Amino acid sequence: MGTASHNIATQSKTLPCEMTLENLTEFPEGRRVLTCIQCGTCAGTCPYGELMQYPPRRIIGMLRAGELEKVFTSDSLLECVACYACTAKCPRGIDLTGVLLPLIKEQVLLHLPVMPAELQKALENKLRYGNPMGESPRKRAAWVKTAGVPVRILSEDPRPAEVLWYVECYTSYHPRGQDNARATARLLHALGIDFAILGNEEKCAGECGRLSWERGLYNTLMEYNMLVFAKYQFKMIVTSCPHAYDAFRYRYPIVGFNYRISPVPPFFAQYLPQLKSILKRNLNYTVTYHDSCCLGRHNNLYEEPRALLRAIPGVKLVEMVHNRVNTICCGGGGGGMWLDTYYKTKGIERLSERRVKEAIATGADVLAVACPYEVSRFEDALKVLGHEKKMIVRDITELLAEAIEV
Amino acid sequence: MAESKDIDRNGVQIGVYVCHCGTNIAGTVDVKALTEYAATLPGVTMARNYKYVCSTPGQELIKRDIHELGLNRIVVAACSPCLHEKTFRNVVAEAGLNPYYFQMVNIREHDSWVHTDKRAATEKGKDLIRAAVRRVRLHKPLERKRVSINPAVLIVGGGIAGIHAALTMANAGKHVYLVERDATIGGHMAMFDKTFPTLDCAACILTPKMTAVKSHHNITLWTLSEVTQVDGYVGNYQVTIKHKPRYVIEDACVGCMECIDACVYKQAKVPDEFNMYLGKRKPIYIPFPQAVPQVVVIDRESCIEFKSGKCKKTCVEVCADRKAIDFKQQETTETIEVGTIILATGFFTFDAKRVPYYGYGIYPNVYTGLEVERLINAAGPTNGEVILRDGRKPQRVAIVHCVGSRDENTNRYCSRVCCMYSLKLAHLIKEKTEAEVFNFYIDMRTPGKGFEEFYNRVADEGTHFVRGRVADIYPNPGDGGRLLVCAEDTLMSTVRKIPVDMVVLSTGLEPQADAQDVRRRFHITCSTEGFFLERHPKLAPVNTFTDGVFLAGCCQGPKDIPDTVAQAGAAAAEALALIDIGYIEQEPNTAHVLEEVCSGCKTCIPLCPYQAISFAENKKKAEINEVLCKGCGTCVASCPSGSVQQNLFEDEQIFAEIEGLLAYA
C-alpha cells in the first residue's frame, strides 16, 4: 500500500540562530519565500488549514506585501502544530515549518495579551525543572529501579559507554512513558549493548520550546546539555524522543554538537537479525503504525519502524488512510502538547481524535507509535471517543519487549 | 614596460580592430585606450576601434586596410568567437588572405560583461589583445577539407514528430530509414480521441500520415527496431539496427486478423499496453485498428506455444497458405549508412505514484490523463464511454493540474501541454457523462493560438475552476467510495474538500526512461531535466552539439502537437540544407602525429572520444584520421613524447599566447 518512494526534501539544514524576520531573505533558506507561487498546498494539507486565518500561503503574501503586523496580532498561528506537512508538500521546497513559521510564532506569542496558561506553565517548568510537567529533577531516573534490568547512570559510574541513551522527559516521568523506558532498557540489555543514561543530570532537549519559539529558554537548555555531554565519553547518542533527535540533529550543531545520533527505531532496526532470533513470542495483533511528524516527514524514517513491527511474530501490519509523508499529526508538536485546553475553549477538534478515528477504521487492535507524546494523547483520544475497548496504544519498543518475553 | 615597436623580421603586418559593440563593450572598457595600446605592440601596423566591427562598414574597413596597408594578420577584439569568428575569417578570406591568419579576442563575455571596474577591465583587455597579437604572427595557412555527404537520413522514433520529418524528407526525394521500437508508429498522438484546441479527431488527422509513411517509396519503415550503435561522422554515419522478432512475417501478413479470432484464447486475457492496461488483448494482436504496419504481432510472454510448445496453433491453421506466422523468427541486426540523423523519441508520462498523497495505484478511481484519453477514445477499452472500473458513470470529476510538474520534489519545469489537455478532458468528460467537473490549477497556461479561446469555451460550458494545488486525496468516510479532493481555493482563501467519483491526474511530460543511453549512443547531450539538449535555445533549437544530428518533438522538451510538427519540419529543413550542398567542410584544427617523434606507446588511442586514432602496425606509429578528428585536443595533451600537434593550437602558438598574457605591460 502506498509504498512508492517520495523524494521529498523535508530534511532541514542546520540553521543560523541569528536569523530573524528582518534579515530572512539574506539566508538562502529564508530567501525561498520569495519563490512562493501562492498555490495553497500548504493551507490545503495543514491539519488546521480550514481554521487558520493566516495559513502559510497567506503569511507569505502578507510578508511580501509588508503587512505582517496583521498576522502577529491574530492568534491563528497558534494552531500550527509544526507537523511539517506544508513543508513536505510545498512545490517550491520552502521550509515553512523549520524556518518561517517559528519566526512568526515567536511574534504571535509576543503579541498575545495573555499567553495560554498551559503553555506558559510548560515552558516555565522546562526552565525551572528541566521538564515540562514540573516534576522534580531529582526523580528523573526514578523509573530505573523498576526497569528489571541494570541501567547504568553516568554520574554514578562514569566509565565510557558505547551508547548514551537520552531518555527525555515523557519517557522518564509519564507513567506510560516509563513503560516505554523499561521496554527500551530491556531491549538494549537483551541485545548486549553497552549503554548508560545521564539520569538526573538529563534535561529536556528543548525542541518544542524552539518550535513554539522561546529562544531564551531554548538556548539555556542547549548550553546546559552541551556541558553535561562534555563530561562523559560515549560513541553515540540514541534518543527515545524524535523531538530531541530533531533538536540535536538540526539545532545543536550551531553550538558545536557533533556526536553520532539516532532515534530509537532506526537504532534497533540495525539489529534486526539479532532481534529476530529473540523475538519468539507470537503476539497475534493487527497493528497500524502512526508515522510521527518528526521521525517520518521530517527525517524520512518511514520504513525502519515498520521493519521492526514486521519482525514481530504474529503481527499483521495495516495502514491508515493517511500514512508516511501524508500522516496526520497527533497534535502535540510545536507546543500543541500544551495547548489542548486553549483549543478546547476555542472549540477546535483535537488532532489526536481525528487520527484515532482513522486508526479505528483500519480494524486494527493496536495503534503503534514511536514518539513519547503520542501514547498519552492517543489513549486519551480513544477514551473520549469511547473506543478504549477496541484499540490499545503501544510504543514499538513495548511491542518488541513483549515479544521477547517468553 | 611597453614593448619596443620594431618592424617584424618576417614581414608580419598585423591589424587590430577593437569593437565597441554599442555600449556592450565600450560602456565598461576604454576602447580608445585599448586601440592606442594595441598600436604600440610589435608587429602591429594599424589599430582601430569601431562601433560595430561586424557590420558591413566594419568589415569593409578591415578589407580596405588589408589592401591599402598590406596587412597580413588580423586580430578582432570583440565578442565570443562562437558568434563572429566565422564572419571575420570570411572577411579575411575575401580580402585574399588565408582565413586562419586571424585571431579573435573576446573582450565582451570575458571582460566587459563580467566586470564593473572600468580601469581593471581595460587593463584586462590589453592583456588579452597582447596575447592574441603574439600568437597570430605564428599562425599558418590552413585549408578546410571537404567530404561528401550521404543523402540518406535516419529518423529515430515514429511519433508525430518522426512521421512528419520522414514525410518531409521523403517528399524532397531523400531516402528515409524510420526506426520505431513499438509494433506500430503513431506515438502518443495515436492514443488520443480528440486534440486541443480545435478538437480535431486525432485518428482522422494522424492515420493518413501514418499510411503515407508506409506506402512512400522513399521510406523504409522498421517497427520493433532499435538503434544499437552509431559510428562515423556527419555526412557518413554507419548505424547498426536491431530488429526484434514479431513472429509474423511482415510481407506475408495481409492484416485480415483472422488469426486473432482463431487464437485458442477465446477471451482476451492479457492486459493491453496500448490501452494503459485498462483493457485486455490476446497473445496475438494488433495494438489498435489503424496501426501501421497493419500486421499482427505475437507476445511471447503470453502465447501458449512459447510457454509450452503444445498449442494447437489455431492461428497458424487459419492463416493457411499465407504462412505469415513464424514462431522461429530471431532477432536480427543490420547496418545502414546515412548522412544525417533526426531524433524524435518523444516523451514518457510522469509516474503518478511518485506523488503518494494523490493516491494513484491505491484508489481505483484515481486515473492519469493518458488513461482517460483511452477511455474517451472510441477504439479504447470502453468503446469511448467514460466509466469507472466498476462500470459506474462518474457524476463528479476532479482534474488535477501540475502532477509531477512545477514541483521541487519531482520536476521543476512546467510541462506546457497539461493545462490544455486538462481543459480538453474537462470538455470531453462533460460531453460524454454530463458530470460536474472541477479543474484544480495553480496557473492556467494557455498561450497558444486559439488556446485562451478554448479555455473560455470550457468555462462557458460550466466547468468549475478552483485555483489551488491539490494537497490531499482520500476516501470520504461513509460516502460510497467517493474521494475527497482537498485544496485551498486561494481566490477565496478557504480550504475546500470536494467529493468526487473520479480523479484525473494531469501528469507531466518527462524524458524517456532510456534517454541517457540514447544520448550516449548518438554522442549528444541532455539538459539537467534529461531532455536532449539543443545547440542554442533560441538560434539553433533543432541542432545538437553533434553535427548532422537533429532533434524534433518532445525528446527535446515538452510541447504540443503544433509545435512538435513545426520542429519536425525545421529539423528536416536543416538536414536537407546539409544534404543539398553535397559536401561538408571540416574545420582544419585537427591533430596530427609527428611520426619521427611518436614512440608508438598507444597512450592516445583509447583516449580519443571520437575513435579517430588507430595504430599503423607497419610503421608502429599512431595515426589520426583527419575526417574523424574533432579537434578536442585530448590526445595532444596525453602524448608523453609530445608528438601530437594540433593545427591552430601548436605548442609554439599556445606558449606565445601565454607569454603574451603574462607579459605585464
Ligand SMILES: Cc1cc2nc3c(=O)[nH]c(=O)nc-3n(C[C@H](O)[C@H](O)[C@H](O)COP(=O)(O)OP(=O)(O)OC[C@H]3O[C@@H](n4cnc5c(N)ncnc54)[C@H](O)[C@@H]3O)c2cc1C
Ligand atoms: C494526456 C496527453 C494529452 C495530450 N493531448 C494533446 C492534444 O490534445 N493536442 C496537442 O497538441 N498535444 C497533446 N499532447 C501532447 C502530444 O502528446 C505531444 O505533443 C506529441 O505526442 C509529441 O510527439 P512526439 O513524436 O515528439 O513524441 P511521442 O508521441 O512520444 O512519440 C515518440 C515515438 O518514439 C518512439 N521511440 C521512443 N524511443 C525510441 C527509441 N529509442 N528507438 C525507437 N523508437 C523510439 C516511441 O515508441 C514513440 O512512438 C498531449 C499529451 C498528453 C500526455
Ligand code: SF4
Ligand atoms: S505550498 Fe509553498 S508555494 Fe504553495 S502557497 Fe504554500 S508556501 Fe507558497
Ligand code: SF4
Ligand atoms: S507545520 Fe503543520 S500545522 Fe503548521 S502550518 Fe504547516 S501544515 Fe499547518
Ligand code: SF4
Ligand atoms: S501546463 Fe499547466 S498543468 Fe501543466 S505543468 Fe504547466 S501549469 Fe501545470
Ligand code: SF4
Ligand atoms: S584531437 Fe580529440 S578528436 Fe582529434 S584525434 Fe585527438 S582525441 Fe581524437
